[in-house]
Amino acid sequence: MTLLKLSNLSDLAAALQAQGYRVVAPIQDDAVVRLRSWRPGDTVRIAALPVNSPKDFLFPRCEAIGRYVLDRDGFTSEDLPARAEKTVLLGIRPCDVAALAGLDSVFAWGYPDKFYGERRAATTIVSLVCPSADDDCFCTSVGGAPDSTVGADAMLRLCNGGTAMTFASMTEKGKALDAVFGQFSSPGEAAVDPVAEVPVLFNSEVVTDWCSKSFESTVWRTLGLACLGCGACAFMCPACHCFDIQDESTDAQVDRLRNWDSCGFSQFTLHASGHNPRPDQPARWRQRMMHKFRYFKERFGRVACTGCGRCGRLCPTGMAISDVCREIARAEEVR
Amino acid sequence: MEIATKLRADAAALLGDGRVKLVIGYAARGARRVPVFISEAPKVEVLMWDATCRQNLAAYLSKPDLKTLRPVAIVASPPVMRSLVVLASEAQIEDGSVVILGLDESGYHGILDLGKTVELLNAVCKGQGLDREILGRLEQIRGMSPQERAAFWASEFAKCTRCYACRAACPACYCARCIVEKNVPQWISTAAAAHGNFAWNIIRAFHVAGRCTSCGACQAACPQGIPLMLLNVGVTESVETEFGIRAGFDPDAKPAIGSYSLEDKEDFIR
Numbered sequence: 351m352t353l354l355k356l357s358n359l360s361d362l363a364a365a366l367q368a369q370g371y372r373v374v375a376p377i378q379d380d381a382v383v384r385l386r387s388w389r390p391g392d393t394v395r396i397a398a399l400p401v402n403s404p405k406d407f408l409f410p411r412c413e414a415i416g417r418y419v420l421d422r423d424g425f426t427s428e429d430l431p432a433r434a435e436k437t438v439l440l441g442i443r444p445c446d447v448a449a450l451a452g453l454d455s456v457f458a459w460g461y462p463d464k465f466y467g468e469r470r471a472a473t474t475i476v477s478l479v480c481p482s483a484d485d486d487c488f489c490t491s492v493g494g495a496p497d498s499t500v501g502a503d504a505m506l507r508l509c510n511g512g513t514a515m516t517f518a519s520m521t522e523k524g525k526a527l528d529a530v531f532g533q534f535s536s537p538g539e540a541a542v543d544p545v546a547e548v549p550v551l552f553n554s555e556v557v558t559d560w561c562s563k564s565f566e567s568t569v570w571r572t573l574g575l576a577c578l579g580c581g582a583c584a585f586m587c588p589a590c591h592c593f594d595i596q597d598e599s600t601d602a603q604v605d606r607l608r609n610w611d612s613c614g615f616s617q618f619t620l621h622a623s624g625h626n627p628r629p630d631q632p633a634r635w636r637q638r639m640m641h642k643f644r645y646f647k648e649r650f651g652r653v654a655c656t657g658c659g660r661c662g663r664l665c666p667t668g669m670a671i672s673d674v675c676r677e678i679a680r681a682e683e684v685r
Numbered sequence: 686m687e688i689a690t691k692l693r694a695d696a697a698a699l700l701g702d703g704r705v706k707l708v709i710g711y712a713a714r715g716a717r718r719v720p721v722f723i724s725e726a727p728k729v730e731v732l733m734w735d736a737t738c739r740q741n742l743a744a745y746l747s748k749p750d751l752k753t754l755r756p757v758a759i760v761a762s763p764p765v766m767r768s769l770v771v772l773a774s775e776a777q778i779e780d781g782s783v784v785i786l787g788l789d790e791s792g793y794h795g796i797l798d799l800g801k802t803v804e805l806l807n808a809v810c811k812g813q814g815l816d817r818e819i820l821g822r823l824e825q826i827r828g829m830s831p832q833e834r835a836a837f838w839a840s841e842f843a844k845c846t847r848c849y850a851c852r853a854a855c856p857a858c859y860c861a862r863c864i865v866e867k868n869v870p871q872w873i874s875t876a877a878a879a880h881g882n883f884a885w886n887i888i889r890a891f892h893v894a895g896r897c898t899s900c901g902a903c904q905a906a907c908p909q910g911i912p913l914m915l916l917n918v919g920v921t922e923s924v925e926t927e928f929g930i931r932a933g934f935d936p937d938a939k940p941a942i943g944s945y946s947l948e949d950k951e952d953f954i955r
Contacts, residue, residue: 380910381910382909382910384844401908401909401910402909411846411847411877412876412877412878485715485716572722574750575722575745575750575751576719576720576721576722578744578745578748578850578853578854578906579748579853580848580849580850580852580853580854580906581846581847581848581849581850582848582850582906582908584848585846585848585908586848586908594875596868596875596876598871598874598875598876607875607876609847609875609876609877610846610847610877612848615849616749617866630749630750631748631750632750660908664908666740666850666853666854666902666905666906667719667720667740668714668717668718668719668740669719670717673714
């Protein structure tokens, strides 16, 4: 068995970078651990769940997807290339990897989105068997597992009390990293660390069924009152993918931007006429739940929630989607 | 324990005889403290309060869905009370439409009207200074060269995803249509990139200048951990020095930015 010491992670990142990869990893950034491009001097915190999700690097929060160059007589349109850097997502948790499958479906739906697609094709996912869960984690309730290998190109697993890791490549992209990982590994005994224990909090089938028949439920009203209507949950969610198109201009050009958007915002469905088909926060919360557990499942065969728990950890009012699901499932089971 | 018992009794009485339509307070969900909205007296049993109930519930008063549910009672510790005083001074609370269930770590103060709340606030925390740790960091930042300072804020604002949680959590941010969403013309770039992020964060801080009570709700809400309180406390300190105004103690105070006096200093115009 060959082992990679955690103390070698920076050297490994540097070696990957030398091979032309952008290395995105959980990095200590002041008080938080954030997924970002590794730079020399950064400390990789492989075992920590980062505050943001890998969606940031495939579907960035803001991106120019077209340009019109203005001249005296009109304009000429310019195709913008996808900035698809060769990237390694290093140490990504199985919940975050699972979310990428949903994004893959959305951005290939109808027509292939070149910006997402080219970036995705240039990305290698080196995931990490999840070593620790907190009270907000619930991957096992939505079809995931802390040691799931689904969607990963290669897998890391902590061993010997978190001091070293094993590396196993599963796909062509993963195998392309064998040599670099091998360079920083040495033979040794591996006692693998335990996998995170993630109790099942609810049955997501029950939640989907309930959503299918509960458009008019009074539950939405209760939930909606507490929601402040910010986009923290949607923006930090690895699976949320709604966006807005905005044209922003100078005297010389117009950039067509794709920005993240959230169904929680009051303007999300506001029509130019002033009519809003989702007129209040309860209607918007219903959409959030319905999209994740009903509509997305109907269309793509999986729920748009992978149990990472960020919405619960980061919501300013503590509205965890797992709490909502748990209450729905409990009420259904009593019925 | 005693706080919760008295609080529940008052909340039940207010709902029971129809003095309020709704009670906004806190409940425990595991280790979390979450807001609760109670419209029936028998349901007050979930109400609780301890020092970990930090969400500023005053932010709910201006949400469109809750504005129609007045008269409302709100569980308020001093930071929430100060926000209520600001809302009152800005004519956002009609007389008698908000009942205050006042409490702090010393205990439960009962059902308060605005006058009693102001008395309590002035007795309890008028003399409190601004957060020393934040003032210390501000001192460091002010000691930086302009280039260093710009780089510091550029790196902080680079984290902003424009989720507007800071705005949503702030009791003083209640504009029906925020400037960042006005697009004819578009004043602020919507892109979560350097230019628009600078504009958004600075404008947010300036719009609450002299109105911010330093409750910390914006920073607590920020999923990216941007130190917004550095901006708020810096601006609050300036408003206090230049205009002698500290928001949230006087419901009759004229807001620093929304009022004009011939005595205003003009020494910045040269």
